[in-house]
Amino acid sequence: MTATVDIxxxxxxxxxxxxxxxxxxxxxxxxxxxxxxxxxxxxxxxRNGAGFRMQWGLDLNIQxxxxxxxxxxxxxxxxxxxxxxxxxxxxxLVLAHSQNALDRLNASIEIQHRxxxxxxxxxxxxxxxxxxxxxxQRLVGGTYCGKDGTASPFRLLDALLxxxxxxxxxxxxxxxxxxxEKRNGVFTASTKDETIEARQVLLCTDWAAPQLLxxxxxxxxxxxxxxxxxxxxxxxxxxxPILISLEHHISVNQVARGSIIFVVSRAREGSMIESTPGFLxxxxxxxxxxxxxxxxxxxxxxxxxxxxxxxxxxxxLGETEIEGLYVAVSSxxxxxxxxxxxRMMASLVLDGVVDPVLAQLSPQRFKLGNVxxxxxxxxE
Amino acid sequence: xxxxxxxxxxxxxxxxxxxxxxxxxxxEAGERCLRIDxxxxxxxxxxxxxxxxxxxxxxxxxxxxxxxxTEARPGIIVRRQQGLR
Amino acid sequence: MRRNVVVIGAGPAGMAAAIxxxxxxxxxxxxxxxxxPGGQIYRQADPRLSGxxxxxxxxxxxxxxxxxxFEEVGRAIDYRAGVAVYAAFRNGEIHVHHKDHTEVLKxxxxxxxxxxxxxxxxFPGWTLPGVMFAGGAQAILKAQRxxxxxxxxxxGCGPLPIVVASQLTRxxxxxxxxxxxxxxxxxxRDTSGVWHGRDVMREGxxxxxxxxxxxxxxLAGYVPIRALGGERLExxxxxxxxxxxxxxPGTQREIACDLLAVNYGFIANSELAAMxxxxxxxDPDGGFWLPETDDEGRTSVHWLFVAGDAAGLRGALVxxxxxxxxxxxxxxxxxxxxxxxxxxxxxxxxxxxxxxARAVRKTLTVPAALWSVTTDDTVVCRCENVRLSDIxxxxxxxxxxxxxxxxxxxxxxxxxxxxxxxxxxxxxxxxHAGVEPRNMMTPRPMARPVPFAALTHQRQADAQ
Numbered sequence: 001m002t003a004t005v006d007i008x009x010x011x012x013x014x015x016x017x018x019x020x021x022x023x024x025x026x027x028x029x030x031x032x033x034x035x036x037x038x039x040x041x042x043x044x045x046x047r048n049g050a051g052f053r054m055q056w057g058l059d060l061n062i063q064x065x066x067x068x069x070x071x072x073x074x075x076x077x078x079x080x081x082x083x084x085x086x087x088x089x090x091x092x093l094v095l096a097h098s099q100n101a102l103d104r105l106n107a108s109i110e111i112q113h114r115x116x117x118x119x120x121x122x123x124x125x126x127x128x129x130x131x132x133x134x135x136x137q138r139l140v141g142g143t144y145c146g147k148d149g150t151a152s153p154f155r156l157l158d159a160l161l162x163x164x165x166x167x168x169x170x171x172x173x174x175x176x177x178x179x180x181e182k183r184n185g186v187f188t189a190s191t192k193d194e195t196i197e198a199r200q201v202l203l204c205t206d207w208a209a210p211q212l213l214x215x216x217x218x219x220x221x222x223x224x225x226x227x228x229x230x231x232x233x234x235x236x237x238x239x240x241p242i243l244i245s246l247e248h249h250i251s252v253n254q255v256a257r258g259s260i261i262f263v264v265s266r267a268r269e270g271s272m273i274e275s276t277p278g279f280l281x282x283x284x285x286x287x288x289x290x291x292x293x294x295x296x297x298x299x300x301x302x303x304x305x306x307x308x309x310x311x312x313x314x315x316x317l318g319e320t321e322i323e324g325l326y327v328a329v330s331s332x333x334x335x336x337x338x339x340x341x342x343r344m345m346a347s348l349v350l351d352g353v354v355d356p357v358l359a360q361l362s363p364q365r366f367k368l369g370n371v372x373x374x375x376x377x378x379x380e
Numbered sequence: 381x382x383x384x385x386x387x388x389x390x391x392x393x394x395x396x397x398x399x400x401x402x403x404x405x406x407x408e409a410g411e412r413c414l415r416i417d418x419x420x421x422x423x424x425x426x427x428x429x430x431x432x433x434x435x436x437x438x439x440x441x442x443x444x445x446x447x448x449x450t451e452a453r454p455g456i457i458v459r460r461q462q463g464l465r
Numbered sequence: 466m467r468r469n470v471v472v473i474g475a476g477p478a479g480m481a482a483a484i485x486x487x488x489x490x491x492x493x494x495x496x497x498x499x500x501x502p503g504g505q506i507y508r509q510a511d512p513r514l515s516g517x518x519x520x521x522x523x524x525x526x527x528x529x530x531x532x533x534x535f536e537e538v539g540r541a542i543d544y545r546a547g548v549a550v551y552a553a554f555r556n557g558e559i560h561v562h563h564k565d566h567t568e569v570l571k572x573x574x575x576x577x578x579x580x581x582x583x584x585x586x587x588f589p590g591w592t593l594p595g596v597m598f599a600g601g602a603q604a605i606l607k608a609q610r611x612x613x614x615x616x617x618x619x620x621g622c623g624p625l626p627i628v629v630a631s632q633l634t635r636x637x638x639x640x641x642x643x644x645x646x647x648x649x650x651x652x653x654r655d656t657s658g659v660w661h662g663r664d665v666m667r668e669g670x671x672x673x674x675x676x677x678x679x680x681x682x683x684l685a686g687y688v689p690i691r692a693l694g695g696e697r698l699e700x701x702x703x704x705x706x707x708x709x710x711x712x713x714p715g716t717q718r719e720i721a722c723d724l725l726a727v728n729y730g731f732i733a734n735s736e737l738a739a740m741x742x743x744x745x746x747x748d749p750d751g752g753f754w755l756p757e758t759d760d761e762g763r764t765s766v767h768w769l770f771v772a773g774d775a776a777g778l779r780g781a782l783v784x785x786x787x788x789x790x791x792x793x794x795x796x797x798x799x800x801x802x803x804x805x806x807x808x809x810x811x812x813x814x815x816x817x818x819x820x821x822a823r824a825v826r827k828t829l830t831v832p833a834a835l836w837s838v839t840t841d842d843t844v845v846c847r848c849e850n851v852r853l854s855d856i857x858x859x860x861x862x863x864x865x866x867x868x869x870x871x872x873x874x875x876x877x878x879x880x881x882x883x884x885x886x887x888x889x890x891x892x893x894x895x896x897h898a899g900v901e902p903r904n905m906m907t908p909r910p911m912a913r914p915v916p917f918a919a920l921t922h923q924r925q926a927d928a929q
Binding site: 039040041042046154158233234257259274275276277280281284287288294295296297298299300301302303304 | 866869917
């Protein structure tokens, strides 16, 4: 069985669905198919911290997030999704526990202001006033942006799915592409039961992309980073903004329901989403050090997900060496950049337009030795 | 005959027997509602063995304590858990 | 070096496994959440609590005998009461929560003997204080020597509601009605099973007599469809169902009560087996998700054994004999796997009682249509207040696996970890959307809630 389409998007996570939807906005009538090996939201898009922040230190990251934040604020309308995406803008508070971290915050805030990001510098006392549950020890200050926040990735994905299908995009779950080939200017993607022919292919499978690209002799430096997340029992509100601690590599998000979600980043290998035996004991003291008040709060459950790692921890967006074959790989910030990335990929794929931000994130940058490190990265 | 003693529940004095659980003493005293959840629903003991977590009370200030598996002791102050901790 | 065996659960299966493994020269540790051994069926009251026993003398004799045997080996084994196993990992680690610290054990073998919990079918008003599981009411009778209600209605299917109704009357509660899905005599159809379980059947007859003497109204074919009350249960509405489980219109009756004790069967506490990576299979009326085991309790994970109800409904008599068999197997391939008198006896006993267990299991099947008592606005997930209508919305959105429904409508994300509701979610998904969720939820820590502070203080067993 063969299906023939104009554009095949592989991966129905936020990057895949966002790109597909933006394509329908840019041009109607194109035959677009999105395939995903799993079920709805079963990948990283359904396992992330659900946060978005504009507080970054690189121009391009600020631009990506600023555009995406504006999209989130209007998503219900833009996607014609009355249910809404559970948008909450209670801000992010990025904490510094050392002079080095504070210097990074200072440098970054200057760049943020150039783009009109409403972020502000806070001294330690002001941070404590905002979140009294914090540990005062070693805290030197932080930055806060009231427009940062969270939304529901499930709702966003659902909104994108419904809107795409409304525009006749064929989205298929449980469909795993085993192989991609190119012959006579046409791509053939083979699944277990069928082949799909397409003029253009957009790969949005993150760390699983290299497997499909290797047979085509295309190299993509992305690997997997398993992450574990801790969820407490529901509590009364005590952490209003999302917290990022650059020293602890922890992010803290107390959701509307009351549970406090801790993402504790640690350098690890592999792509399994299982829980590891040592994680809780390793993470617990760090969490108590950051928020002493949670010491007696029970951990209720855990979950896991797999992030993607690129050499400079920045997304990889653009056309590969093979004409018509594109990649959009996130680097642990897929959700919060997906609206902007989707728009840029749609322009690129449909009309060959290269957004200036996109150009800086091209797959070819590694060969040119362009290493752009983000100062406000919250990773080990 | 078991020794009896008193503890308080929502300001009321409850008689308990040595070795009884908080839930059993409250049930014997005719009390049923041990908790009001975040949505305002009245809750009480359901499974009797500590797996459903519906009977959570505040005992001497410690929230989310299961009444059905916690031994009653003289003078403890038991309150209905109102909403979240 | 003696072989190290950890037994999780001190009910009949766990106690028997510990005794046997200990007899075969293993270093045995028993972990149990309760303050005293016995599990559910042999739940003990605090020795300081005086009062009557409401169970039949023959059952009490069995209880006493096993508890005494366990106590006798108590000095030779490491028995830890009041601890909770909150995680098991594929590498063989068992993580245990004591009050203020946690501990990691990594034994040569683990015998999971965690038994079962009760199965609920949600209906309007079932979250009112006063609506309890029948077994939960019984736990209060056994351990607290007191009744959880003054006027009771008992309902459900299988033998437990009959036993509980009888024990409640003995405890002085007025049982206004005993409603059963089927006639209690239905079990007699399995003559072979009944014959093998005649000891227990005799007890059943005596419980039945208590009910007759107390003049308890018997409502065969009736189920609760609504619980009424303001802040607590005040009355129950019951209705008759046909053999397919459909409510028969016009048969409703309302009975005033302050206790509704209901049981519709059981669910295996098999989460730790799944967390360990054992292969699981779906058995809707036998315990929901069960680990695959052989006759000696071996799972697909070489260090993990399962004994008793945690491997599927089988009852206390099978559980005890099986505990001996699995304890022997867990003790390892050595000279001591040779048959002992205890082991031969256990094998014979299990065969006998397994026939009875099969008969009992048939009385615990619930027809799918009965689940229509769960109306759209009935709360299905009690912890998170998720209603059937919320679940149907998720199903309509194409979210069909348990994981997907959980992610979208939030059932199973509360304090009880889905223990009260996920079986309902699975059944309702099938009933309302025709989907049979094939994969159980991804098994992960925590099996029990544990505070950060305790997690920070972790001891490794070797260090001691």
